[in-house]
Amino acid sequence: METIIKTEDLHFSYPAVEGTTPVVLDGVDLEIQEGSFVAVLGHNGCGKSTLAKHMNAILLPSGGTVWVDGINTADEDRLLDVRRTVGMVFQNPDNQIVANVVEEDVAFAPENLGVPPAEIRQRVDDALKAVNMYQFREHAPHLLSGGQKQRVAIAGVIAMRPRCIVLDEPTAMLDPIGRKDVLRTIKTLNRERGVTVVLITHHMDEAAQAGRLIVMSKGRVVADGTPKEVFSQVEELHQVGLTVPHTTQLLWELRQEGFDVPLDALSDEECAQALYNLLQARGA
Ligand SMILES: Nc1ncnc2c1ncn2[C@@H]1O[C@H](COP(=O)(O)OP(=O)(O)OP(=O)(O)O)[C@@H](O)[C@H]1O
Ligand SMILES: [Mg+2]
Numbered sequence: 001m002e003t004i005i006k007t008e009d010l011h012f013s014y015p016a017v018e019g020t021t022p023v024v025l026d027g028v029d030l031e032i033q034e035g036s037f038v039a040v041l042g043h044n045g046c047g048k049s050t051l052a053k054h055m056n057a058i059l060l061p062s063g064g065t066v067w068v069d070g071i072n073t074a075d076e077d078r079l080l081d082v083r084r085t086v087g088m089v090f091q092n093p094d095n096q097i098v099a100n101v102v103e104e105d106v107a108f109a110p111e112n113l114g115v116p117p118a119e120i121r122q123r124v125d126d127a128l129k130a131v132n133m134y135q136f137r138e139h140a141p142h143l144l145s146g147g148q149k150q151r152v153a154i155a156g157v158i159a160m161r162p163r164c165i166v167l168d169e170p171t172a173m174l175d176p177i178g179r180k181d182v183l184r185t186i187k188t189l190n191r192e193r194g195v196t197v198v199l200i201t202h203h204m205d206e207a208a209q210a211g212r213l214i215v216m217s218k219g220r221v222v223a224d225g226t227p228k229e230v231f232s233q234v235e236e237l238h239q240v241g242l243t244v245p246h247t248t249q250l251l252w253e254l255r256q257e258g259f260d261v262p263l264d265a266l267s268d269e270e271c272a273q274a275l276y277n278l279l280q281a282r283g284a
Helices: 048-054 076-085 102-112 117-130 146-158 176-193 227-231 234-239 246-256 268-281
Strands: 003-013 023-033 037-042 063-068 086-089 164-168 196-200 212-217 220-225
Touching: 003 048, 003 196, 023 048, 023 196, 023 220, 037 048, 037 176, 048 164, 048 196, 063 076, 076 086, 086 146, 102 117, 102 146, 117 146, 117 176, 146 164, 146 176, 164 176, 176 196, 212 227, 220 227, 220 234, 227 234, 234 246, 246 268
Parallel strands: 037 196, 037 212, 086 164, 164 196
Antiparallel strands: 003 023, 003 063, 212 220
């Protein structure tokens, strides 16, 4: 598979605050493959948003390099190409909605990119269908639920036809139903359209659905693998201030007590099966 985003020894510090310049990214080496679904987890302030902002040149490295589709993000002449390749979705949908009608909002970015009007119409309809909001195209965004607004914001990014979308805690402000709808939308974009997804989240259950999970701590990558592999490293995750999903935690505690259960039974079903197998083996 082709690499779409690559960070090489990425270092970053924000401009000096009261004479100190804390290192926020401290040597991040990552390769994100085109078409993959990658989740990023980490404690508050570990640098997730800062890393995300490097993926479409909102921030530029203090040291090292970021490549987007082979383009150095520090190359000013290619900024538009970088921004067309990687779209960003943020936490608060209210800050991302700019128009008074849903379809106008989705049309905003492609209009600014100079896409011809006939093609805009098609892109807007297509993007709204992709996030399952087409039936709301003539509605007022401010009357929609949080989850619906966030899906409109995602449509606005999709209308630019990016090959990758980076979502920085897109469900943090949503109720459980909105969270589920947004996550389903993200997964559909990845599976059915092959859009590369980088999802920054605090929710274990969302991270567990990705194909690859990256854990950050203090500006570094401290774990990287499939969710099953990463969540199995229970002690390491505890050390960086993270909990693990309830399923893994339960199995880990059973293992501490000497029971022979696998740590990678991540879904509720797999965990239930592991407990069933344990009881069977003990003749219960
Ligand atoms: N604009 C800024 N100026 C100075 N320092 C900043 C700025 N933005 C973030 N920081 C600091 O950089 C560090 C990393 O912040 P960042 O927002 O990347 O973390 P995060 O992992 O996204 O956290 P959270 O989980 O709270 O969203 C923190 O110590 C934060 O205080
Ligand atoms: Mg953040």
